[in-house]
Amino acid sequence: MPSPLAELPIRRLTIDDLVSCADLSENRGWPREEHKWGLLLTAGTGYGIDDPEGKGLVTVCVVTSYTPDLAAIGMVLVAEKFARQGVGRRLMQHVLAELGDQPVTLHATPFGQPLYEQLGFEVTGRVEMVRGHFRPSGPAPTVATRPATADDLSAMLRLDAEVFGRDRTHVLTRLPAFADQLRVAEDSGGLIGYAAAWPNMETHVVGPLVARDTETAKALVASLAAGTDRPLRTDIDVRHEELLDWLKANGLEPLAFNAVMTRNIPGLPGDWTRRFAPLTVAAG
Template sequence: MPELSTLPIRTLTPDDLTACLDLAEDRGWSREEHKWRLLLTAGQGYGIDAPDGNGGLIGAYVLTDYTGEYACVSMVLVAERYARRGLGRRLMRHAIEASGDAAPFLQATDNGRPLYEQLGFRAVGATTMLTGTFAPDGTGGTDGTDRVSVRRASAADMRAVLALDAEVFGTDRTELLARLPAFADRFVVADDAAGGITGFAARWPNGPTDVFGPVVAADLATAQALIADLGADAGERVRFDVDSRHPELERWLRAHGLSGDYRCTLMVHTAPDIPGDISRRFAPYSVALG
């Protein structure tokens, strides 16, 4: 059997979807087919083929580039039978190199954080995964959501959505957002009195869970109105990854039925922080995408 350090890291395509799902399941992750399909088309996957005759992949990750300025590293996986043999480090070194001049960033679990720190990533924030059944009539008190106009997004809104997102996210992610109407099962925008768009949000299916994201809004009340609209007809289990820099939103979400304490650390390499305006960036597209 060849040395693990000599096994080639190859690019993945959508044809590798099943192998990626099998690898995720091997590590106890859900088979998130809808999300993986997006990642393998909007981003670039990389993987290592099994050398032991079992087929499939023994390691993988996805890199999603944002105009050569920033790159999100996600879905870093090593098969259980090859764990703790240096493959994770090798994949991450490859990700840093593949990022080129772009600054890579990622969401780290507590288990992965020591490795990322050794490779030069630094913590710049944190997110908490909240789940549960969203209760539209929560106990969060008056929040001003009734004063915000929210409606279904249309094709005519995309130009304004892209402009707002580029300003708030800090770099262009047109290719990713262009997929949102087909990827999400609900996509909404908020309007101001003059008819301009002040925010947008989406909800997309991830197996039995409805994930809320992205959420971009002018202020907290607008974000809450967008989220309340998404939650009105959501399934019994929803997920919201809330940034620690939005404590008021986290309190409001908990008052509306969500709970949890699973945290990930936002880390970035060769840059002081990820771009954009956190005061208006209320939820990521996905923790795998930023």
């Protein structure tokens, strides 16, 4: 006999499902992150299965598409009472079938990585999450930064398309309303970096962090830290060893490593040397 879970319909989520998604996050011991859920459910497409007893959601995930050439999957969650019954696999198989041959990326915890490998994903990178109150030590970064203005948006989008390798206009145009701070760095030739700090529970998450070089990335982080009393949290590509060492020397503590995984593409597009941190690991 098939499991009743195998018969429950999968549906598209809307912004009206935000509280139920946050409830599910809390059910699994994650922060509620309602602010982030609001962005993901409007900039991306949520998928979920309703609890047959009307008690919220059985499972969810969100897909953020960047043209037909790349999609990011994130926030894959299964309610505790439905865990280890194959429902998360079923949801992922449904979403991947809808995406077809479209290249896909996700950030996987060590717990989730085996499932994603079975679904055809390969590890192509690694990020380290760090968190803490930024306490400046040593020489200050030498690159000047300033608050972004509306006039900077088109240059930010051009720079981001170069670095990310895909057009993220539909996500990045939400940054001024989503983030508490948005700062840029420039030289005589134009914009050389930008970064945002957005509220997530008791922290400010730094992301995206796009910069010409490590010194510019340091300057953007330091300037964002100066504008908040909250701890910072960010997810840094481990290849940026100098930035990670500097963050740890300035008060941030290592929390966890996640694998960057891809399917139907050998690795992330764009220029990793200028891509220091994602907007959020859920959306790339």
